[in-house]
Amino acid sequence: MKQIKNWILGGLLAVVFAGGALAGDFQKGLDAANAGAYATALAEWTPLAEAGHSGAQFNLGAMYATGKGVVQDDAEAVKWYSLAAEAGVVKAQYNVGVAYYEGKGVQQDDAEAVKWFRLSAEAGYIESQYQLGRMYAFGFGVLEDDAEAVKWYRRAAETGHAIAQYYMGEMYDKGRGVPLDRVEATKWYRLAAEAGDGDSQYHLGHRYANGWGTPQDDTEAVKWWRLVAEGGGANAQFMLGEAYHEGKGVPQDDVEAVKWWRLATGALIKGGKARYRLGEAYRDGRGVPQDSAEAVKWFSLAAEGEYNIYADNAQFNLGMMYYDGKGIAQDYAEAAKWFLLVAEDKYSIYADNAQFYLGLMYDKGEGVAQDYAEAVKWYRFAAKAGHAHAQFNLGLMHENGRGVPHDDVEAVKWYRFAAESGVAEAQTNLGTMYAKGEGVLQDDRLAYMWYNIAAARGLELAKGNRDIVAKRMTAEQIAEAEKMAKEMAEKIAQNQQKTP
Numbered sequence: 001m002k003q004i005k006n007w008i009l010g011g012l013l014a015v016v017f018a019g020g021a022l023a024g025d026f027q028k029g030l031d032a033a034n035a036g037a038y039a040t041a042l043a044e045w046t047p048l049a050e051a052g053h054s055g056a057q058f059n060l061g062a063m064y065a066t067g068k069g070v071v072q073d074d075a076e077a078v079k080w081y082s083l084a085a086e087a088g089v090v091k092a093q094y095n096v097g098v099a100y101y102e103g104k105g106v107q108q109d110d111a112e113a114v115k116w117f118r119l120s121a122e123a124g125y126i127e128s129q130y131q132l133g134r135m136y137a138f139g140f141g142v143l144e145d146d147a148e149a150v151k152w153y154r155r156a157a158e159t160g161h162a163i164a165q166y167y168m169g170e171m172y173d174k175g176r177g178v179p180l181d182r183v184e185a186t187k188w189y190r191l192a193a194e195a196g197d198g199d200s201q202y203h204l205g206h207r208y209a210n211g212w213g214t215p216q217d218d219t220e221a222v223k224w225w226r227l228v229a230e231g232g233g234a235n236a237q238f239m240l241g242e243a244y245h246e247g248k249g250v251p252q253d254d255v256e257a258v259k260w261w262r263l264a265t266g267a268l269i270k271g272g273k274a275r276y277r278l279g280e281a282y283r284d285g286r287g288v289p290q291d292s293a294e295a296v297k298w299f300s301l302a303a304e305g306e307y308n309i310y311a312d313n314a315q316f317n318l319g320m321m322y323y324d325g326k327g328i329a330q331d332y333a334e335a336a337k338w339f340l341l342v343a344e345d346k347y348s349i350y351a352d353n354a355q356f357y358l359g360l361m362y363d364k365g366e367g368v369a370q371d372y373a374e375a376v377k378w379y380r381f382a383a384k385a386g387h388a389h390a391q392f393n394l395g396l397m398h399e400n401g402r403g404v405p406h407d408d409v410e411a412v413k414w415y416r417f418a419a420e421s422g423v424a425e426a427q428t429n430l431g432t433m434y435a436k437g438e439g440v441l442q443d444d445r446l447a448y449m450w451y452n453i454a455a456a457r458g459l460e461l462a463k464g465n466r467d468i469v470a471k472r473m474t475a476e477q478i479a480e481a482e483k484m485a486k487e488m489a490e491k492i493a494q495n496q497q498k499t500p
Helices: 020-034 038-050 054-066 074-086 090-102 110-122 126-138 146-157 162-174 182-194 198-210 218-230 234-246 254-266 271-284 292-302 311-324 332-343 351-364 372-384 388-400 408-420 424-436 444-456 460-470 475-498
Strands: none
Touching (some): 020 054, 126 162, 198 234, 234 254
């Protein structure tokens, strides 16, 4: 959420509100203040303000707000701003609204803030129009009312207020107070972006990248992200790194990608993924020399942190570094700790991989006490999510009666899932089940088919078993089995193309 503006410090009112000596005294104070002689300005304006001169009252408020010529004092600033506000000075009304909104010099009170913003907004003060829209949009001091928010945002936006234009884009983007309209949203984001609003420039980049309300254009997306990134916008720096990583809108360049990701590591939202990307870069030696220890460092930094929606990616990879002993001493217990975090996160794209490795570790007693039932539990979670090697291992557990009762039918079921996903060992075992008639009706043609597919993947055991089965088959049966193998291999290839 964009923050409310602070006091108006831009300065002092230069308007002369009374004629004669009062006007002269006011101007003397103004000249003194502009020359930095604040003590003189204070001496000139104090009696005017006490006599009801609203310009002097406003200027005294500004002096106390900024601590120029006086000890900074929010309560005293509000006192003088309030007197000027009651006399109809719109900038003072705005400042009193800010004081109540932020609780500066007065008790925080959103309803009172709305009252003062409304007075100033209705008088045409643009900043108050924007702030009043914001109060309605978020339900601060008033009932939330999107239509009313749009009304006030629009008034400010149409006079060129960039942040109001940004919020107009957001309202159209979400269909709040207006019909959802991505083209109209893009129009407002563009106006704000062209006025230099960094958030709008960042959003406009996303709209070009995704073709939201404008033709998709990676080059244009990069243009807007670069504007923000070069000004220090960390989220845009991350997106620029992604563009170089993927070669979208710019030539693919891993070195340049790493440069921008490194700058983005402190970003509130994208920082976690930037740290994760650096871990990947060092792990794989892309854009930097391969360095497993440095990869562990960045994965560790990415694995924790508030607002880090990419922590699970880093946690899984950190688990793998501990499991394989790459860049850090091999530590199965530590690997299991990280795998468990990810395995229990049902929204993680790495959950099935982590579940598979937990199953494997319980199966082998690596970092945890060996426990076949626990291994089956984790294999089953991963297998149901479509993890082919977990499906194969679950088949093994059923065939061998480890952690579950021996059950050839169940073993065949899981071997088939894995085999059709391309796991050659599952194809071999499934061939054996058909050759022996275990869990299925005995069928040499299907046995030959699965052995033949696995043999084509280089498994010598499958090749030998195929040749054994062939000795008891007719030439016609072998020809049919080879045809079946060709068709099944094509199906498996299609399945693998569908698998992300």
